[in-house]
Amino acid sequence: MTYATYIRASTDDQTDAHQRESINEWLREHDVDPATVDRYADLGQSGASDDREQFNQLLEAIDSGDYTHVVCWEISRLSRKGATLQRFFDTCEDTGTTVVITDGAVEKVTPDGQGRFVADIIGMVYQQERRTLIRRIEAGQSRAQREGKWLGQVPAGFTRDGDGYLQPIIDPDHDAGETGYLELRDALERIDDGESYRSVAAGLPITRQSLSNIYRDDERRRWYLEAASDDDAVHDALESVRT
Known part of the structure; x- marks a missing residue:
């Protein structure tokens, strides 16, 4: 055998x-x-x-x-x-x-x-x-979306709070690799003024490629330069930094 x-x-x-x-x-x-x-x-x-x-x-x-x-x-x-x-x-x-x-x-x-x-x-x-189990997961995701909670990977300059809502990082922990929302806003403004991705990224805990990806994405660029978004979850999160 x-x-x-x-x-x-x-x-x-x-x-x-x-x-x-x-x-x-x-x-x-x-x-x-x-x-x-x-x-x-x-x-x-x-x-x-x-x-x-x-x-x-x-x-x-x-x-x-x-x-x-x-x-x-x-x-x-x-x-x-x-x-x-x-x-x-x-x-x-x-x-x-x-x-x-x-x-x-x-x-x-x-x-x-x-x-x-x-x-x-x-x-x-x-x-x-x-x-x-699949039905429960799908129902939970649908409920979270209806409530405006953020699902998926958290974008640069943001964090997800304990209730699942997206929030901009105002006081970043650079030792933990965080990039602040206002830092990204300033970085994109400098790129708008003609500075290179490489020179701007040099002072941030974010790669040149990541910075380039944000700037080249029209919708995501609006999150930082205009504090606006067509996504309700992002739009609501930006209320605290909207001027």
Whole structure:
């Protein structure tokens, strides 16, 4: 018999120790020599993504008939997408590969179909949970936009306050790499007067390229030179510096 193991951790700092411990314990209990086991791991990878190098390599190896057993900690480590789980289990069934789950509602999914029904239900639950999460995120973003909160990357010279609203930085912390709103206004005025991007950027914690990008963007340039914007969130934030 030939064995492979698979581990997935969804964030770079999420430990995979508990997964390895559970899998290694199963291998010891079934007298499997660890030296003969091929190990696959995707760290910092979401279970909602199919673009996982090690997972796809494992799937190709299974499809080639390389393994009789694949051991993982929990079904969600394989995927949180129902279609991907079905494809994985279909491939294992076609090649006579048993999937062992060391910590879950089902202990194994065998080529003859044992455990497959429960595994498919779990996959559908994951899929529904993912859809619900996406809907909640989208609803939260829509609500934040309606309330005038700033979403996405904070532009230079601004910060996002504790309530999520955009605010101009009046007293910048240069040690922390902040650039003040008024500093940028002065910098763009100097460029308007004919100074070069390089000379103006030399006195600011901002690159020449970033300064150039702001100046060449008509809408963003208005934020600083006119304290005006067609974006309601930016327009409201500039109330404190509007003269």
